[in-house]
Amino acid sequence: MPEKSLFAPLIAWKNLFEKPVTIRVPNEKREASPRYRGFHVNDWNKCIGCGTCAKICPTDAIEMVEVPDMKQDYGMKPQRPVIDYGRCSFCAMCVDICTTGSLNMTREYIFVSPNPEDFRFAPTEKGFLKKEPSQIKLGWVRDENSDLLDLDRVWPEVLPAQERVTSFVEFVKAYSKEQAVAEAARCVECGICTDRCPQHMRIPEYIKAIWRDDLKDALKWLLKGLESENYLGANPLSSVCGRVCTHRCEEVCAISHRGEPIAIRWLKRYIVDSIPVEKWYETVVFERVPKGKKVAIVGSGPAGLSAAYFLATLGYEVDIYESLNRPGGVMRYGIPRYRLPDEALDRDIAFIESLGVRIYTGITVGKDIPFQKLREAYDAIFLSTGLVLGRSTKIPGSDHPDVVQALPLLREIRDFLRGDGPEPKIAKRVVVIGGGNVAMDIARSLARLQKMKYGEVNVTVTCLERTFDEMPADKEEIEEAMEEGVKIYPGWGPKEVIFYPDRDSIKGLKCVKCKEVFDENGRFNPKFDESEFCFYDGDMIVEAIGQAPDYSCLPEEWRSKLQFVGNRILTNNLRQTQIPWLFAGGDIVNGPDIIHGIADGYWAARGIDEYLRGTERP
Amino acid sequence: MMSSTNNIGLEEILSSLNQLFEGVSTEKVDPRQYKIITPPEKTIPVLEFLKEKGYSHLSILTCIDWIAEKKFELVYILFNWGTGVTFVVSTYVNRDNPIFYTVKHIWPTAEYYERDVHEFFGVKFEGNENCEKPLILELWNDLPPLRKDFDPLEYSKKHYPDREYQKDAIHEARIIRGDVRGEIDG
Numbered sequence: 001m002p003e004k005s006l007f008a009p010l011i012a013w014k015n016l017f018e019k020p021v022t023i024r025v026p027n028e029k030r031e032a033s034p035r036y037r038g039f040h041v042n043d044w045n046k047c048i049g050c051g052t053c054a055k056i057c058p059t060d061a062i063e064m065v066e067v068p069d070m071k072q073d074y075g076m077k078p079q080r081p082v083i084d085y086g087r088c089s090f091c092a093m094c095v096d097i098c099t100t101g102s103l104n105m106t107r108e109y110i111f112v113s114p115n116p117e118d119f120r121f122a123p124t125e126k127g128f129l130k131k132e133p134s135q136i137k138l139g140w141v142r143d144e145n146s147d148l149l150d151l152d153r154v155w156p157e158v159l160p161a162q163e164r165v166t167s168f169v170e171f172v173k174a175y176s177k178e179q180a181v182a183e184a185a186r187c188v189e190c191g192i193c194t195d196r197c198p199q200h201m202r203i204p205e206y207i208k209a210i211w212r213d214d215l216k217d218a219l220k221w222l223l224k225g226l227e228s229e230n231y232l233g234a235n236p237l238s239s240v241c242g243r244v245c246t247h248r249c250e251e252v253c254a255i256s257h258r259g260e261p262i263a264i265r266w267l268k269r270y271i272v273d274s275i276p277v278e279k280w281y282e283t284v285v286f287e288r289v290p291k292g293k294k295v296a297i298v299g300s301g302p303a304g305l306s307a308a309y310f311l312a313t314l315g316y317e318v319d320i321y322e323s324l325n326r327p328g329g330v331m332r333y334g335i336p337r338y339r340l341p342d343e344a345l346d347r348d349i350a351f352i353e354s355l356g357v358r359i360y361t362g363i364t365v366g367k368d369i370p371f372q373k374l375r376e377a378y379d380a381i382f383l384s385t386g387l388v389l390g391r392s393t394k395i396p397g398s399d400h401p402d403v404v405q406a407l408p409l410l411r412e413i414r415d416f417l418r419g420d421g422p423e424p425k426i427a428k429r430v431v432v433i434g435g436g437n438v439a440m441d442i443a444r445s446l447a448r449l450q451k452m453k454y455g456e457v458n459v460t461v462t463c464l465e466r467t468f469d470e471m472p473a474d475k476e477e478i479e480e481a482m483e484e485g486v487k488i489y490p491g492w493g494p495k496e497v498i499f500y501p502d503r504d505s506i507k508g509l510k511c512v513k514c515k516e517v518f519d520e521n522g523r524f525n526p527k528f529d530e531s532e533f534c535f536y537d538g539d540m541i542v543e544a545i546g547q548a549p550d551y552s553c554l555p556e557e558w559r560s561k562l563q564f565v566g567n568r569i570l571t572n573n574l575r576q577t578q579i580p581w582l583f584a585g586g587d588i589v590n591g592p593d594i595i596h597g598i599a600d601g602y603w604a605a606r607g608i609d610e611y612l613r614g615t616e617r618p
Numbered sequence: 619m620m621s622s623t624n625n626i627g628l629e630e631i632l633s634s635l636n637q638l639f640e641g642v643s644t645e646k647v648d649p650r651q652y653k654i655i656t657p658p659e660k661t662i663p664v665l666e667f668l669k670e671k672g673y674s675h676l677s678i679l680t681c682i683d684w685i686a687e688k689k690f691e692l693v694y695i696l697f698n699w700g701t702g703v704t705f706v707v708s709t710y711v712n713r714d715n716p717i718f719y720t721v722k723h724i725w726p727t728a729e730y731y732e733r734d735v736h737e738f739f740g741v742k743f744e745g746n747e748n749c750e751k752p753l754i755l756e757l758w759n760d761l762p763p764l765r766k767d768f769d770p771l772e773y774s775k776k777h778y779p780d781r782e783y784q785k786d787a788i789h790e791a792r793i794i795r796g797d798v799r800g801e802i803d804g
Contacts, residue, residue, distance in 0.1 A: 044795060058770035060780075065788045082787045087778060120783040122791035130794055 032107035036139035037090045039108045039128035040083060046102035049077035050190035050254040053094035053103055056148070061087035062094060065122065074196045075252035085111075085119040085128075092140045097148040099188060099254035105140040151259025154183040156266055161483035165451050168337040168417055172243075172266070177213070180270040184211040186255060187262050193249035194233070198599040202226060202233045203249060203264055210267055216283045218271040223284045223351075230606060235598055236309035236352055237302055239344040240331050242269025246474065246593045277347040281354055288355075291315040293612050296378040298365045298553060301329025302594040303384035303586030305352055306601025307608075312355035314609050319378070320357060323364035324411075325420065329386050330587075331594065333411040334438070336445045342418060366553035375581075380608045383554070383569070383577075384586040384601070387547035393433060397497025398543070402427070402506050406434065406442040406544035413445050426453050427540035431509045433494050434544030435463030435471035440478065442542050443486045457485035460536045464514045464526050466491040489536070493528050497541060508537045549588045558582070574607025575600055583608055628652075628703060631671050639664055653706045658718065661709040665694060665721060672698045673705050679721070679731035681739045685766040688713045690741055694721070711741065720745035738764040 023030050032038055054062040061084045070078035081094075081103070095103050106127050113119070125133045157173035164171035175183065189204040197203065202221045209218035225233030235241055245265050253261030275283065295311050297304045300322040308318045326332050328345050353359065363369055374381055390405030392398055402425075415421030426449045432439050439461055447457040461481070465471045467490055468478055482488060492511035500507050513532035519525040549567055551559055561579050563570040568591075569577060569584045576583050585600025632644050632652070641657040642664060656664050673696035682691040689710040696705045711718050720743040722728045732743040733753040740762040743749045752758065760777075761768045793800040 044791075059774040059778075060771055067788050067792070080788065080791070084781070084783070086781060087774065116781065117783060117785045120785050120787050122787040124791045124795045126794050 029110070031137070032109055032139060034107070034139065036105070036107045036109065037092045038106045038139045039085075039111070040094075040123040041104050041106055041125060041127045041133070041136060041138070042081060042123040043102040043125050044080060046100050047080055048075060048100055048102075048192065048254060048257070049079040050099050050188065050192060051077070051079070051081075052097050052099055052188045052190060052254065053081050055188070056093045056097045057088075058091060058093065059087045059089050061085070061089070074248075075192060077190075077192060077195070080122055082120060082122040085121060086116065092146075093148065095140055096142045096146045097188070098142065099149065099190070100257040101142065104138050104142075107137045107139040149188070149255060149259065150186040151255065153186075153260035153263055154179045156263075161480070161485075164338065165448055165457060165484040167452070168445075168448055170243075170341050171338055174273050175266055175270040177274075180210050180267060181213065183263055184208070184267060187211075188254055190254045192252050192254055193262075193264060196252045197233075197249050198596045199235055199602060200225075200233045200599075201235055201249075201268075206271060207262065207264070207267055210271065215271055215274050219275055219280065219283050222268065222271060223280065224286075231310065231313065231602075234310075234602070235595075236306055237331075237348045237594065237598055238268055239272045239348045240302075240340060241265070241595060241598070242272055243344060244331075244335055244340050245595050248595075272344075272347070277350050280351050286313045286355065288313060288315045290317075291612065293317065293379040294319070294377065295380045295382060295608055295612075296321065296374045297382045297384065298374075299329060299383070299385040299586070300327035300359055300361075301384055301386045301586055302331065302597030303386075303589075303601045303604070304329070304382065305349065306598040307382045307384065307583075307585065307604045308357040308601070309352045309355065310602050310605030311608060312352070312357050314605065316608070316612070318357045320359045321363050321365050321369065321374075322359060322361045323367075325362050327359045327361055333414055334407065334441065336410065336441050337414060337417055338444070338448070339441075364553070366555070371553055371555050371558070379612055380581045380583065382575075382601075382604050382608065383582065383584040383588065384597070385550060385553060385588055387587045387591075388550050389548040390543065391546045391548055393494050393543055393545060395494050395496050397499065397506075398541075400497060400499075400504075400506060402539065403497060403541045403543065406432070406438050406542050407547060409542060410438070410442055410445065413449065424449075425540070426450060427538070428454055429458045429538045430460070430540050430542060431536045431538035432459060432461045432542045432544055433463065433509070434461070434546075435465045435473055435490060436544065436546070437473045437477055438547075439463065439544035440473045440481050440486075442544055444477075444481050444484055446542070447481075447484050447486050451485075459486045460538065461486060461488045462492045462494070462509070462511055462536060463488075463490050464493050464517050466514060466517070470517065489534075492534060493526055495533065498535065506539055506541060508535055509541055510535050547587075551588075572607075573603065574610060575604035576607045576611065580611060583611075627671075628701070631668070635664065635667070638667070647706070650702055651704045651706065653708065656707060656709045658709050658711060661692075661694075661707065662719060662721060662724075664707060665696070666724060668696050668705055668707070669724060672700050673703075675699060676721070676725040676728060676731070677704070679728055679735060681735045681741060681764075683713070683739060683764065683766045684710075685713070690716050690739060692718060692735070692741065716741040718743055720749070722746055736762075738762050740765065 051064040054064050062081045064079040065082045066079045072078050092105060095105055108129055121128055127136050156175050159171040184207045187207045191204050193203040194200050202225055206218045206221035222238040223234055225231045242265060247265045249264050250261040255261055294317040297308055297320040300320045304320055308320055311318045327349055331345050365371055390407050412424040416423050430446050432443045443459045443461050447459045450457050471490055491514050493514045495510045495512045498507045498510050511534050513529040514526055515529050516527040562577050569589050571577050571584055571589055575585045583604040585604045586597040590596050590600055635642055639660045642660055643655045645653045647653055675697040677695040677697050680693050690713055692709050694707040720732055729746055732746050732749055735741050736749050737753050737755055760773055790802050792798045793802050
């Protein structure tokens with residue numbers, strides 16, 4: 001083919017002056033494609049050390065290593081991933097599952113070193129090649145198709161506001177098995193929740209048991225916790241906490257960084273609701289060796305019941321003294337029935353009693369039985385009497401009988417609903433003072449009673465805190481109350497009760513603008529602008545501004561030996577007071593919620609055990 | 619895009635598939651894609667039939683591991699260059715002793731697809747004498763790696779023992795971040 005050979009030299013001559021198509025390594029660098037899976041970058045400020053990347057790595061290339069001196073906060077672990085690039089297969093599953101989005105991949109891919117040590121590397125913001133973050137081009141980043149986390153919560157059935165406000169029926173329905181398993185499947189088992197829980201419940205363990213559909217194992221994790229470590233993490237009030245726990249665990253859930261946290265509380269409820277309490281005893285067997293010593297507990301609230309449970313499992317004889325007619329304290333008389341039905345609490349108490357704990361109700365220590373009697377009859381005493389006295393605003397007019405306090409009223413309402421007492425006074429228009437959960441509880445209870453009696457809701461809540469965020473009440477409580485027709489006006493301080501000029505009835509509440517709740521030292525020290533005021537209509541005013549302890553059961557002889565912080569008793573870690581045989585817990589020591597009370601009960605039981613094993617009674 | 623004659627042709631093919639081959643099910647995925655599930659003994663006749671009707675291009679032969687059902691699904695994707703329509707022809711073989719028959723007499727390129735499916739899933743194709751010859755993996759001596767019961771982590775740990783590193787990578791990272799002062803190598 002002679003024609004072709006005529007052109008060939010021409011092409012050769014032409015190419016001589018063209019740029020070469022090859023790349024002159026190392027002088028010239030070729031950039032990888034935009035989705036290249038190159039070396040990692042990890043934003044240490046965003047990373048929470050959850051270790052999900054290490055768990056999913058199919059080549060075991062990622063190790064979580066503790067960072068010395070790292071600030072320890074709730075919601076994160078002081079560890080960061082270290083990658084062995086000798087093992088990494090650059091599959092990007094670590095990026096696709098990263099709970100916070102801190103871990104990404106760059107387009108960087110060239111690294112040569114004769115030293116194998118150089119291939120072990122903890123990625124930071126500066127990447128493998130130690131560049132400034134602005135100089136680094138990201139390669140593979142997770143998108144919605146590659147995301148390996150399930151960010152959306154499975155919601156249980158919830159009665160609509162219009163329906164739930166007409167009765168005290170529990171309005172959050174239980175999970176079905178399918179719902180529970182689907183919700184459990186979202187957990188990445190990082191255990192950040194366990195660190196946060198005051199009682200350190202073994203949350204990932206029981207969630208995994210739900211996922212495996214092994215409810216007996218799940219129940220064991222709830223009621224026994226870590227058996228080898230003195231039942232750490234057990235919660236004898238799981239039916240209660242499965243409904244009304246303040247669930248700090250969910251606030252720190254790793255999934256919450258990009259999605260909705262795992263519904264830990266509802267999953268717990270699913271476990272206890274799925275196994276009848278008669279079966280708990282055969283599922284969770286305690287080998288108890290009787291210790292031959294007796295402990296008295298004053299008050300049957302969360303801390304008292306918890307201490308009783310753990311003491312009973314340790315082989316102690318436990319008697320609880322409760323001044324009211326039913327056991328449970330705040331769980332029985334404070335929290336309204338639409339959130340915590342009696343039946344749930346009864347189940348937990350029945351199980352505690354099945355371990356041999358005796359509960360004497362209607363007996364007030366210091367009145368029906370002298371404290372000194374307990375001292376003589378028992379080897380140790382645990383005090384968990386709670387905050388039972390209401391506080392008054394003491395504003396002009398607050399001494400009127402239609403200005404009432406939330407706690408006694410909640411108690412009357414619960415007694416009325418269970419047929420233990422007469423109908424409390426239900427005013428057509430009510431003003432509630434307070435921004436905490438007790439204020440929400442009383443507002444929502446009164447809203448229900450108004451709806452049932454008069455067909456409409458007229459409850460106004462006012463509090464010092466200037467915004468919904470500043471209010472101490474849980475966000476969901478505030479939202480649900482408003483859905484039910486309760487009106488909430490934050491940022492007002494009560495000034496005086498206004499009466500009708502012609503008769504002895506309340507017309508409403510005058511408030512002044514609250515400028516500041518806390519002073520620069522973080523102390524409660526509200527400041528008001530008296531020139532700005534408002535007026536809320538109401539025939540009745542409920543004060544829900546906090547509670548105080550009642551130490552009248554303790555004789556002065558002993559009380560004077562105790563140390564107090566404010567009005568709370570000071571104890572050591574094992575909840576032991578300055579009197580060696582006297583332990584205390586719950587709201588009179590720590591507060592502020594049920595799960596903290598349960599933790600107090602647990603540690604007090606360990607403290608009492610330590611004390612009683614170490615000392616023979618003189 | 620598609621002429622009406624092609625549409626009629628497609629309907630004819632679908633109805634004759636149902637008439638000629640017992641136990642075959644057809645499903646429209648979209649106007650240009652149809653899924654056909656065949657009993658194993660009908661698969662090769664169906665493929666030959668479709669090739670004759672213009673579905674002459676075997677785009678790929680691949681496999682899906684349905685571990686819970688204890689089946690492998692073999693998937694033949696046929697393409698018609700004239701109409702742009704794709705037929706996805708599937709059949710199921712037992713997972714315990716996965717054997718099927720070669721189609722390399724219909725499409726010579728199938729030899730490589732069959733070797734690929736054998737290497738990654740362990741399905742044997744009778745009639746393909748090169749079926750068990752390694753294709754991509756070198757010196758593989760474990761479960762076929764795309765089986766669902768293959769554990770990459772376990773494989774990795776078994777074949778590549780961990781190296782004992784001397785370096786404190788976290789300390790180095792803190793220096794790189796500027797959290798602590800210090801020197802780093804490299």
